[in-house]
Every structure is written in structure tokens, then in C-alpha cells.
Amino acid sequence: MRFLLGIDVGSYSSKGVLLDETGTIVATAQRRHEMRVPGPGRAEHDAEADWWAAFCELSRALLAESGVLPETIAAIGCSGIGPCMLPVDAAGRPLRPAVLYGVDTRARQEIDELNAELGAAAIFARCGNALTTQSVGPKIRWLARHEPDVFARTHKIVTCSTYLTHRLTGCWVIDHYTASCFTPCYDLYERRWNPEMTRPICPPEWLPELAWSSDVIGTVSAAAATETGLAVGTPVVAGTVDAASEALSVGVCRPGDLMIMYGTTVFFIEVVPAAQADPRTWAGPYLFPNTWSVMGGLATSGALTQWWRSKIFDLPDTDAVFADLASAAERSPPGANGLIVLPFFSGERTPVNDPTARGMVFGLTLAHTRADLYRATIEGIGHAVRHNLDTFAEACRAKAVYAVGGGVQNAMWMQAVSDIGGVSQRVRRHTTGAALGSAFLAGIGVGLMARDDVDRINPVVRTVVPQAFNKAVYDRDHAIYLDLYTQTKGYMRALWEGSTAQT
Template sequence: MRYLLGIDIGSYSSKGVLLDEKGGITAVAQRKHEMRVPGPGLAEHDAEQDWWAGFCDLSKQLIAQSGIDPVDICAVACSGIGPCMLPIGKENEPLRTAILYGIDTRAHQEIGELNGELGEERIFQQCGNALTTQSVGPKIRWLAKNEPEIYAKTHKIVGCSSYLVFKLTGRWVVDHYGASCYTPCYDLATHGWDAAMTSPICPVGWLPDILWTSEIAGTINDAAAAVTGLKAGTPVITGTIDSASEAVSVGVQSPGDLMIMYGTTAFFIQVNRELSIDNRCWAAPFLFPGTWSTMGGLATAGGLTHWFRDNIIQTPDDDAFFGNMAQEAMASPPGANGLLVLPYFSGERTPINDPLAKGVFFGLTLAHSRGDLYRSMIEGIGHAVRHNLDTFAEIEPRKFVYAVGGGVKNPLWTQSVSDIANVEQRVRRHTVGAALGSAFLAGLGAGIFERQDIEIINPVDAIIEADSRHSALYDDHHAVYRKLYENTKDLMRAL
């Protein structure tokens, strides 16, 4: 029997999957780590402690748990949170903690600077994306301005999967999907780095080589073999950002397929027939040649419930808390007794793309319970999801919506989304997520799987339908939700 190893680095934990050549899940492992928040609008990871140590621990766990001989692992794939900005020195060492994806909003001033220097419309037409807090380019500019001593020592700028692949193989690479997030450095038309757009930010040589996701980037070197338990010479594919790997894990491949990833944030990927550029969303090549995608994301989703637990309830990190709060929230009626939440606690990504947006609890009275508060947060995330899905539907007619991620285990969350957005969600049998997608992509790279094999590996197991009894209520609330931001966004900036 041959095996495929997939490991994914998330915001608060990492997961690993060992998949056999028939598509069976042989072993699963998980490891928790921190997301460092050194100040408002800041989010960071330690590349060695959180990314590389996580990979090594999970690899050894999976091998030990399964009892297989590492020689039978025929390909390895990594995915991870992204896009991130990690400066690397000349000795290939991290020079600081990694600045994370759109949840880190520190570079909002640099967005304006680069738009002024390079031209907002020029950036948008060439990259298919406006500069947002999700973009890597402004964060590199932030580094140059605020930490010039680190910038001066920098040799490479990479993200999570790129760092792991280098540790495994000694080669700096990124896939086309991940490279498109280096806005304004990536040119959609040429599928490559644009020197003219990159040079005002950093030397183009600082950026990794670009490959397709399932291309073999290299093989496990001796140093990596010694600390991971893997066999030297094992092929390693290029890998991708976690959201794209999650999409693959649930079969998002055809035009009109859309993924909702429920996690610390929420992320959306829709496969399109052709390149579609819309300034409310992000555009990119998908994972395979000749494919395109539209993406979007919330800056805060499951992370909002962690904030509520840690700062409002102030209870220890205990999984039982979320189950108990879900029960209290279920006792609150749909609409949370007239309470609405704008879940913009870290600014917001799509479709408003506003790093200065703020979180709002609207409609509070002395009659509201903490169950109402919790339900209103879940529903606020649901309204933010609907805002994105309505936008996506204007770009490409929707076929199927697939739900994936840790939040799929929360029926209150998924049902609220279906009810608020009036959408049917399909849930696959396995919700392991990006780690499963990575193992599957490793199988594609090794020639073991075909793309349609995901239907056998991970069939549809449940369908979440909208409850029409609440449609009118949620339609009314959504109208208020949309107006609430429009009527307060200037006040958010003033504050």
C-alpha cells in the first residue's frame, strides 16, 4: 500500500492526514499553537515554533499512529494560512515573526501609498485584485518603513507553505494561487512576477519561484528526514494556501462550485469559467492550469467566539464552553430578540474591503441575555456570509455550495447561514479540511489520483437546507445589517 501525507497549518492549530492509495484515511493528528496578537489589528505566527515544529510533530505522530514504514509514503504536501509575509535572511533564517493574512490590518496606510505610486486602476487591471489587508505587497512596504534594519537583512519574502517546502527540500517556491496574493507583484496575464510593479516594494529576486500546486518542488533532504521521520528522497509538491486546499478536499473544481470555509475567519472560493475581475472580491488562477477563481473572506468569524470566551466570559480554553453557549443561543429565537452584530472586529475583508471597519452590537437592551449575545454574533457572521454570496452570484451563476472547516460541527452556525443566505449547503463525509486536500493534491502530483476521485474519497454526506419559516425575518434584518455599516462607516473612521 502506498500513502500520501498532507499537513496544514491553521491559525490556532495544525492538522495532518495520512491517506492511502485507495482514498482511505489511515491516520489523523492535530496540534494546537498560538496566534500572537501583540496589538490591535496585529496577528503573527512564529515560523519555527508554529509552522515547522508543527509539521515535524504531526509527521512523526502520523507515522507512529499508523505504524507504516515511511518508505511507503510516496508524496508529501503542505498547506497553510495565507497570504502571510515572512522575511528571510541570507542564512535562510526567519528575521521576525510572520505577519499574517487579512486579519492583520497594520499596512492600511501603505495600501494608500502604493495605490498613489503605482495607480489603483493599473494594479487592479494587472493583478485582478485591489490592494487590501489581504495583500502581501503593502506588508513588505510596512516592513521597509517600520523595521528598516530587518528589511535591510532580508533575502526572501515567503508565506507559510513556501517556508515548509523550503525546510523540507531547500527550494523556495509558491503556487500560482498563492502568488496571486502577493499583490501588486503578480501579473495574471503572464502568470509571473512583474518587475516594474515589484521593484518599488522589494527586489523581484526576493520572491519564490512559481509552480502549479501539484507540481513536484523537490524531495525530502537529509536534515528534514532526521526531524520529521520521513524518508529522504520522498517527493514534495508545491502546495498552496489552506483555503484552496480545503476547497479541493470537498470537490470544488467545476464552474459554479463554491466553498464556504468555516474557521477562525471565513473564506470563500468559487470556480469560474474564465477570469472575472470585480473590485469587491479577489481573482486568481485556481490550482490547475486553465482554471480561474473568485475569492472572498471575512476578517473575523470563529475568532469572534474565541474573543467572546476569552474577554467577556473569561473562562478557560475548554471545548465544552462552545457547546454550552450553543445551547444558550438555541434558546434565543431567530433574530436574537432584535439584536444585530457587525462582525468587523478586525476590520473587514470582502466585499466592503475596509480595514477601519469596527465591530458593532446594535439593539442592546437590559432584557438581552448572553445567549442572545452569542446568537447575534453567529447571525452577524451569517449576514456577512450572505453579503459575499450575493456578490459572488452576480459574477458567476452558482451551482453547488460546499461547507467545510471546524465550524461545520456547529449546527447553529451552519443552519443560520443557510437560513440567512437562503442557500443549500452540501457537507462531505470528512471535514478534516485542508490537510485532506493536501494529501489528495500530493496524490495528484504523484500520479496516484485523478481529480474526479475526490467524489469517492469524500462523498456528500449531508445537505443543510434553508428553513423558509425565517426567510422574511432574516431578509428584514439583512437590510438593516447592510444599512448599519453604511450609516456608521464614517463614524468608525472618526473613532
Template structure:
């Protein structure tokens, strides 16, 4: 039997899976870690400990649980959160903690300055994206300005999957999908690094080699084999960002198909027939040459539920706190007894792209309880999803199929709120483990053992979440207030940010 290993670095947890040639899961493993927030608006990981350390632990755990001979693993597929900014020296050693994706808003000033210098039209036409907290370019400029001694020592700027590939193979690589998040340093028009900003930010010499996701980046080195338990010489694919691997795992293959990932953040990917140019959304070439993707995401979702559990449900057993709060939320009615939450606890990404946005719990009175507030948090995230779905429609993109994936799909209040508020059905496949499963499949594609369409055989549809028409009036009213609430408090949010 042939086997494929997939490991994904998440915001709060690393997950891994070992899959056989029929797509059956042989073993799974997970390892928690913490997102560091040293200052408001910052979000970091220790790459050696949280990324590589977790990879080593997960790899060894999967091999131990499955008792599979490492020599029978045909290929390894890595993915991780992104786009991130990790400066490393010539040996690939991190020079500081990794600066995370759009949840880290430290480069707000650089975003404004670069947008003014470059111009929104050029950004959209050449790079495919406006500059937001999701963009790596402004964060590199922040590094150059605020840590000049580290910048001078920087050999390469890596992402999470790039770092794993280097630790495994010794090569510095990045896939095109992830690289497009390095705005303005990547040309979506020419599918290459752009040297126009070498003096302003940095040149291509500090950036990894570009590959497509299923290209073989290299093979496991003897040193990496000793650390991970894998066989030296095992092929390692270039890999990608976690959300893209998630989309693959649930069969998103054709234009018009959309994935909603319920994780630490909500991330949405829609495949499109052509390149979408809209400053409110993100663009990237898809994982395979000639295809296009239009992306969006909220800054906080699962992160917000983590925050609530830690701050306001500390007496609950951590092992079942999620289930208890979810049951409590079912006792509150749709609309959470008039509560509306703006889930902007780490600023917000699409569609408002406002790093100074603040979280709001609106409508509180003395009758409200924990169940009302927790349900309102989940519904607030769902309103944010609906705001994005509206934005896609305004950009001329209507989803034909919406596939849901991630741990949040197990929370019925949350997943049903998304369908009820958007008015869209969501298909949920039998395996919702997500990115690590997608990585294993991509590894199998890379070595020619399966075709892309085989993911639908590996992971068939299990159920569909359908919207409840009786809740349209409640949620329409609440969503209208949701949008007006941000519009009417935006200036105050900026003012309180100082």
C-alpha cells in the same frame, strides 16, 4: 498500500492526516498555537515554532499513531494560512515574526498610497486584484519603511507553505494561486512576477520560484528527515493556501462550484469559467493551469467565537465550551431577539475592504442574555457571508453548488443561519477535516496515483443543510439593518481608529 501525508497550518491550530490509497484516513493529529497580537490591527505567528515546530510534531505523531513505514509514504502535501509575509535570510531563517493574511491591517497607509500611485484599473487588469489588507505587496513596503535593517538582510519573502517547503527540501518556491495574493508584484495576465515595482517595493529576486500546486518542489532532505521522521527523498509538492486545499477536499472542481470554509475566518472560493474583475473580490489562477478562481473572505469568524469564549464564558470547561455555547444559542430565536452584530473585530475584508471597520453589538437591552449575544455573533458572520454572496451575484457569478467545510459545520446554529440567511443549500461531505485531507489528495494527484475527479469518490456527500423558508422575513429585515448600520457608522469607525 500507498500513503499520502497532508499537513495544514491554521491560525490557531495545525492539523495533519495520513491517508491511504483509497482515501481512508489512517491517522490524524493536531497541535494548537496562538496568534500573537502585539498591537491592535497586527496579527503574527512565530514561523519556526508555530509552523515548522508544529509540522515536525504532527509528522512524528502521525507516523507513531499509524506505525506506517515512512518509506511507503508516496508524497507530502503542505498548506497554510495566507497570503502571509515572512522575510528570511539566505539560510531560510526568519528575520521576524510572520505577518498574517488580511486579519493583519498594519499596512493600511501603504495600501492607500500604492492604490493612488498605481491606479485601480491597472491593478485589476494586470494583477487581477485591488489592494486590500489581504495583499502582500503593501506589507513588504511596510517592512521596507519600518524595518529597513531587516529588509536589507532579507533574501526571500515567503508564505506559510513556502516556508514549510523550504524547511523540507531547501528550495524557495510558491504556487501561482498563493503568489497572486502578492499584489501588485504578481501579474495575473502573464502568470509571472512583475518587475515594474522593484524600486517601489521589491524585485523578483526576493520572491520564490513559481510552481503549480501539484508540481514537485523537491524531496525531503536528510536533515528534514531526521527532524520529521519522514524518509529522505520523499517528494514534496509546492502546496498552496489552506482554503484552496479545503476546496479540493470537498470536491470543488468545476466552474460555478463554491466552497465556504468555516474556520478562524470565513473564506469563500468559487471556480469561474473566466477571470472575474471586480475590486470587491479577489482573483487568482486556480491550482491547475488554465482554471480560474474568485475568492472572498471575512476577517473574523471562528476567531470571534474564540474571543467570546475567552472573555465571556471563562467558567466553562474548555474541552466542551464550544458545545455548551452552541446548545445555549439554540434557545435564542432566529434573529437573536433583535440583536445585530457587525463582526468587524479585526476590520473587514470582502466586500467592504475596510481595515478601520469596528465590531458592533447593536440593539442590546436589559432582557438580553449570553445565548442571545452568542447567537447574534453567529448570525452576524452569516450576514457577512450573505453580503459576499450578493456581491458575487452583482459580479455576474451565481453558484451552482455550495460545499461547506471546516469545524464550524458542526455548529448547527451557525451553518443553518448561513443557509437561512443566504437562501442557499450547503452540501457537507463525509470528511470535513479540510485542508490537510485536501493536501494528501493533491499529493496523490502529483505522483499520478489518482485523478482530480477521484476526490468525489474519496469524500462523498453526507448531508445537505437547506434553508428554512419561514425565516425569510426575519432575516431579510435584520440583514437590511446590518448593511445600513455599517453605512451609518463607517465615518465614526474611522474616527475612533485615530
């Protein structure tokens, strides 16, 4: 029997899974870590402590729990939080903490600068994406301006999956899907790095080599084997961003398949028949040659529920606490007794792409309770999901929607999204998520699995359907939700400008 190892590094925890060659899960493991927030609009990870240490701990834990011999592992797949901006030196050592994906909004000035220098229209024409807080290019420019000593010592700019596969194999490789988030450095239509738009930001040779996610890019080195407990020479595939790996884990492979990932943020991936560029969303190749995707993401969701729990409610971080909050929120009626939340607590990504957006709780009275606040927050996230799904549908209406991630266990959250968005969500048996998708990628890479094996290995076990009796209240609230942002975004920007002037 041969086995497949998949490990994923997320925002607040890392997970691992070990599959046998039939697709049966033989072991799982999890390790918690922190997302550091060193200031407003900033989010970072320590690549050594949060990424590589997690990988090593999980690989050893999975081998110990399962009793599987390292030499029987046929291939390894990695996925990770992304896209990130991590500068490393010539020895591969991180030069600073990794700047995270769109939740980190520090490069707003650099977005404006690059749009002026390169031309916003020219960037969109070549990249298929506008510059947003999700884009890595402006964050590299931020590094050059604010930390010139670090910039001068930089050898490569990498993201999480690239760092992990380098530690395993010594190769610097990035998959096409992740590379498409390095706007303006990646040419969507040529599927290559664009040196003309990269040079004003950094030397083009700082960017890793390109590969497809299931390509075998190297094997485990002797040094990595010592740290991880894995066998020297084990094949390693390129891997990808956590969200794309999560999409694969629930079978999002065919045009019209769409994933809603419930996690620290909500992320969307829809497979489409051809490249489709829209400035409100993100476009990129998918995981395999001749496949395409449209993507979107909120800046906060699970992170927002964590914020209420820790900063406002002052409750401990336990599963029981979140279960109690969800139970209380279910006792608040749909519409949360007249409360609407704009969940823009760290700016917002798609479809508004506004780093200056701010959170709002609208309609408060002395009669409102903690349960109302928590329900309104869940519903606010649901309205943001609907805004994205409606935007996606303008180009390609989804045929099948699959839900995955930790939030799938929250029945109220799932139902609120279905009711507000008017969408049925299919849930598969395993919601292990990106680690499972990474193991699938490894299996595809060495020929042990095919893409459609997911339907056999991880079948749909339930479907969450919209409840029609909630439609009227949610349609009313959604119109208010959209108008609240439209009417107040100027004030939000003024508050942001005032706060940045003080710092």
C-alpha cells in the same frame, strides 16, 4: 501499499492526515498553537515554533500512530495559513514573526501610498485585484519603513507553505494561487511576477519561483528527514494556502463549485470559467493550469466566538464550553430578540474591504442575555456570508455550495447561514479539511489520484437547506445590517484615525 501525507498549518492549530493510495484515512493528528496579537490590528505567527515544529511533530505522530514505514510514503503535500509575509535571510532563517493574512491590518498607510504611486486603476488592470489588507505587497512596504534593519538583511519574502516546502526540500517555490495574493507583484493575466510593480516594494528576486499546486518541486532532504522522521528523497508538491486546499478536500474543482470554509475566519472560493476581476472580491488562478477562481473572506468569525468566550465571558477554551454556548444560543429565537452584530472586530475584508471597519452590537436592552449575544454574533457572521454570496452571484451564480471546516460541526451556525443566505450547503463525509486536500494534491502530483477522485473518496453525506419560516425576519435584519455599516462607516474611520493618532 503506498501512502500520502498531508499537513496543514492553521491560525490556532495544525492538522495532519495520512491516506493510503485508495483514499482511505489511516491516521490523523492535531497540534494546537497560538495566533499572537501584539497590538490592535496585528496578527503574527512564529514560523519556527508554530509552523515547522508543528510539521515535525505531526509527521512523527502520524507515522507512529499508523505504523506506516516512511519509505512507503509516495508524496507529501503542505498547506498553510495565508497569505503571510515572512522575511528570511540567506540561510532561510526567519528574521521576524510572520505577518498574517487580511486579519492583520497594519499596512493601511502603505496601501494608500502604493495606490498613489502605482495607480489604483493600473494595479487592478494588471493584478485583477485591488490593494486590501489581504495583499502582501503593502506589508512588505510596511517592513521596509518600520523595520529597515530586518529589510536590509532579507533574502526572500515567503508565506507559510513556501517556508514549509523549503524546510523539506531547500527550494523556494510558491504556487500561483497563493502568489495572486501578493498584489501588486503578481500579474493575473500573464500568470507571472510583475517586476515593474515589484521593484518599488522589494527586489523581484526576493519572490519565490512559481509553480502549480500539485507540481513536484523537490524531495525531502537528509536534514529534513532527521527532523520529521520522513524518508530522504520523498517527493514534495508545491502546496497552497489552507483555504484552497480545503476547497479541494470537498471537491471544489468545476466551474460553479463554491466552498464556504468555517474556521477562524470564513473564506469563500468559487471556481469560475475564466479570470473575473471585481474590486469587491479577489481573483486568481486556481490550483491547476487553466483553472480560475474568485475568492472572498471575512476578517473574523471563529476568532470572534473565541473573543466572546475568553475576553467577555471569561470561560475556558474547551469543546464543552463552546457546546454550551451553542446550546444556549439555540434557545434564543431567530433575530436574537432584536440584536444585530456587525462582525468587523478586525476591520473587514470582502466585499467592503475596509480595514477601519469596527464591530458593533446594535439593539441592546437590559433584557438581553449572553445567549442572545452569542446568537446575534453567529447571525452577524451569517449576514456577512450572505453579503459575499450575493456579490459573487452578480458575476457567476454558484451551482453547488460545499461547507467545510471546524464550524461545520456547529449545527446552529450552519443553519443560520443557510437561512440568512438562502443557500443549500452540501457536507461531505470527511471535514478534516486542508490537511486532507494537501494529501489529495500530493496524490495528484505523483499520479496516484485524479481530481474527481474526491467525489468517490469523500462523498456528500448531508445537505443543510434553508428554512423558509425564518426568511422574513432574516431579510429584514439583513437590510438593517447593510444599512448600519453604510450609515456608520464614517464614524468608524474617525474612531480609527483618532486611535492611530494617539499611538
